[in-house]
């Protein structure tokens with residue numbers, strides 16, 4: 001879908017990157033997504049969880065209190081949720097680790113996407129947002145276990161997190177064979193061109 005934007009109405013895209021290496025494929029995909037969204041008229045906020053030193057460890061201050069949806073959590077959580085609330089589009093870019101999210105990104109969801117902040121209100125603070133979960137997977141797409149990745153994206157991430165929190169438009173995409181197993185030279189280059197093209201297509205659906 002193409003949406004027209006002017007400088008005054010420029011929407012915001014929050015790109016959440018979870019990787020410890022700035023030269024990772026994950027980081028390269030996130031950087032490319034940021035450029036594409038900026039070219040599409042978005043104000044882009046890149047949240048690099050590792051670079052910014054986000055601490056995924058739980059703490060008492062960030063435990064939900066189901067009797068008080070206005071609970072004040074830790075300052076770190078409120079700084080992060082302000083960036084989430086300011087975004088029209090949220091794009092999470094991450095490697096699949098053990099058929100799930102890296103602990104850093106999971107901890108960000110656990111702590112920041114908290115009761116009263118993303119869910120638990122009659123009108124969801126997330127009701128007008130769109131989201132893309134953009135995953136990189138080492139497995140080949142025809143691997144017998146690739147279905148576990150599809151079901152994780154569609155189940156846990158799209159339905160269990162985003163839709164549970166009231167986000168009405170949620171997309172997922174997986175870039176398989178992210179390490180180009182067994183490929184060399186031109187075949188390897190072609191494979192990475194195809195992965196980047198798939199990432200571009202997923203981003204373009206958000207613009």
Ligand SMILES: Cc1cc2nc3c(=O)[nH]c(=O)nc-3n(C[C@H](O)[C@H](O)[C@H](O)COP(=O)(O)O)c2cc1C
Pocket residue numbers: 019024025026027095096097098099100136137138139178179
């Ligand atoms: C701890 C760990 C667990 C992994 N688990 C999986 C997995 O369950 N499924 C999968 O397809 N790839 C898995 N991989 C491979 C990563 O998805 C792959 O290394 C990554 O997509 C490559 O991108 P990067 O260069 O940005 O790290 C795992 C890698 C690591 C380091």
